[in-house]
Amino acid sequence: SGPSDEGTFIPARYDVPVTARSYIERRGQTWSYGLGFLARSGYPITVPEARYAVAGPVDDEPTTYLYRPTAHNGRLPLYWRLDVNASRSFVLFDAQWRVQLQVYNALGHRNVIDRFFEPDGNSVHVTQRRGLPILPLFELRVDL
8 A cells, every 4th residue: 555546645735726817907008907816726624524532530521532534635615806906107207107006805705714623512613714805005116
């Protein structure tokens, strides 16, 4: 039994089998506008398949553990975002200026970027970590 045996493939932590990107831009003499879209598979995660409890003779309550026999046996939900940008170029004080505003995740979609599983009595509590909401970036460039 070795790593090349069938059925032993484990996806890497950042495995993304499906990705779609598109970008459209309109450039004018002074103004430029862009719109970008990204959609990809969710990252692999290790999902517990069972839970069990262990208690000793002096324990008040048993300790609950989660059974995770296989690494990366599940996936996070689809990740997607829409980015927009606008820029303006002009000449001031004999220098070429460019002012740009980029807005990442312009629709504020809170993608799930990680998931945690914690035993909670007779059940499992699932906590989802979400990505950043709208993220603006302002850029000022001067070429002398």
